[in-house]
Amino acid sequence: MAAPFDTAENTRTATIPASAGHVCVAVSGDEMIALAADTVRTNPFVEFRLDSVADPAAMLPALRQFLFGNRRATVVATCRRTAFGGDFEGTAEEQIAILREAALAGCSLVDMEVETAEELGDASLQAMRGAGAAVILSWHDFTSTPALEPVLDRMRPFAPDMYKIVPTAQTLHDALTLIDLLEKHGGNGDLVAMSMGFKGVLTRVLGPRFGSVFTFASADGHGGTAPGQVSLSVLRDLYRVEKISSETAIYAVAGQPITGSMSPRMHNTALADADMDAVYLPLETSDAAELHDVVVRLDIHGLSITMPLKEAVMPLLAFRDTTVEQAGACNTLLRHRDGKLAGFNTDVGGIVGPLARRIQLEGARILVLGAGGAARAAVFGLKERGAEVWLLNRTTSRAEMLGAESGSHVQTRETLAQTHFDAIINSTPYGMRSQTLDAPITEAEMNCRVFFDLVYNPIETPLISAARTRGIDIIPGIAMFVEQGVRQFELWTEHTAPEGEMMRVVREALGA
Structure with missing residues (x-):
């Protein structure tokens, strides 16, 4: 050498x-x-x-x-x-x-x-x-x-x-x-x-x-x-x-953790399909003030908001639509040209839309499992469409509070097996990868026409499998995830979202 x-x-x-x-x-x-x-x-x-x-x-x-x-x-x-x-x-x-x-x-x-x-x-x-x-x-x-x-x-x-x-x-x-x-x-x-x-x-x-x-x-x-x-x-x-x-417009998803989020794949695919000069980034933070600094510094046009920021971003909003007010949480931000932030909750439409295509919501009897942010989005969206809603949660007091606020009923576990619903929605984290929670409902208690699991990763959750065994009509969580993403895309860009492409890439990424 x-x-x-x-x-x-x-x-x-x-x-x-x-x-x-x-x-x-x-x-x-x-x-x-x-x-x-x-x-x-x-x-x-x-x-x-x-x-x-x-x-x-x-x-x-x-x-x-x-x-x-x-x-x-x-x-x-x-x-x-x-x-x-x-x-x-x-x-x-x-x-x-x-x-x-x-x-x-x-x-x-x-x-x-x-x-x-x-x-x-x-x-x-x-x-x-x-x-x-x-x-x-x-x-x-x-x-x-x-x-x-x-x-x-x-x-x-x-x-x-x-x-x-x-x-x-x-x-x-x-x-x-x-x-x-x-x-x-x-x-x-x-x-x-x-x-x-x-x-x-x-x-x-x-x-x-x-x-x-x-x-x-x-x-x-x-x-x-x-x-x-x-x-x-x-x-x-x-x-x-x-x-x-x-000149490239910037969009993003913010929350913590988000390393496994499908949102960058879904939204970047949609932006490319629409031939838009834009990019969608992952921003991992649990600090709403830090997020706001990034939004201002990078001139971010729109954001998807995930846990734990859905409530924390509320004080940043100059405008809140009715879905945010009702659900008490925001999953979508739109930054106007004057820099002010408007908040929306597309989770509501992401839940109501797929379900409305399966059953008549007005007068329907629907059980919501859980009492957190996703449950709130489901409850208020369904009540607005005229459904009768019941709540079942591990902590009964939380179900009672949400029930009193929304005009919904509280379902007891003791009578669940003898009660029939038009649809049951799982809004709990049960079924997510790495989760070790007890099942919120058993197969014998799934007395419904339609079962909707909001968990989308994996697509085939334990509750989906149980409902399938009983011959119940299934709505997988991916339907909600893509639908709320479609609504976000259209709010931000005023373009028609390529829903088929968005569904395809998410299913592909999840191995479906």
Whole structure:
């Protein structure tokens, strides 16, 4: 292997061809060459994490062969040391030697952590440039987001071709700190920045919009190389990151936890189907004030609100429609041009709509299991359509309170098996994945024409299976989920929602 500090005179300025796009796919492990070969067929920009193999030097001949056969690919070589978040256990000098060989093999960029530059001096960067590669000087914080301006100041004396700053977002405010850095310095065309962690996903999607030269993704079907990294197909095809610009409208789902939410898949599909210049993001927070800061900072047009924020956002609303007033909860926000927020509850229509297509609601006898927010949406929506509603809840006092407020009856468990209803609606969390609650009703107590389970993941819940065994007409929770999403989409965009496509992608994602 050549000496690490052989500084030839062919140093060049960093350039990433327009054909590379804005998404760099990180590949790692013993199969990284094959993974890269598969990736560059559709995405010519890849990063080889050489530190992810036991002997990075032994990978170099295969890397050289790959580069020879894929000359249109734009390739970054990284060999991060263990002390700075990587897996390479060698010295800084050994790291530089490997990166220089990768540059000589044809990698157009190398990623070197700032700590290595501080240890070895400017000669370490010149070694890379002498081998024909541009230098990305990187800094990572795997636990938090400190002040980022001092980090940039720390890196400037080395005058790298690009700066890469990657903290960890513990809050959405942390993600905004990263966005602020990008907006201030991204115009120079030499800053790559994003936040790790699920709360940093918005920075991975919106980074190029605010000035990041590119963003990272994982290869499809393989784990990411950093926390919060999403796959190429999700970033490129679902979020359409290559098309995001300063004109792109932003929508989002907010709550905690939302890592398993189907809303981004459903709404991004709908936006793409409608050919709208818009993107829909996941925002994980339980803090309504923090959410409001993000909405204002990013100029978010509309939001889906999930637990635990459905009641917490109420004080933020300048307008509430009748469904919000009745249900005492808001699941949909619309931001007007003057910045004021209007609140709606599309859960009501999401429940009433599918049921009204099965039975005549006026005069119908309907039992609602539970007394929480979903139950309130069901009760007031059904009462408005003229149904007679009964409530059954584990805590009888809560059912009595909701019953008194809505003019509904309270059903006792003792007489349930002898009582018949036109429909029974499960609004409890029973049946959700990882839930360990006792069943709110037994198969023998399912005396009804229609059973509607508001739980949508999984589609086939224990209660759905029990009702099916009894020959009862079934409405799965996915019907409610898609219907309320359709109503959200139409409130936000004033376009007709592609309901069929929305249902298709959700069913596909749930394995149905």
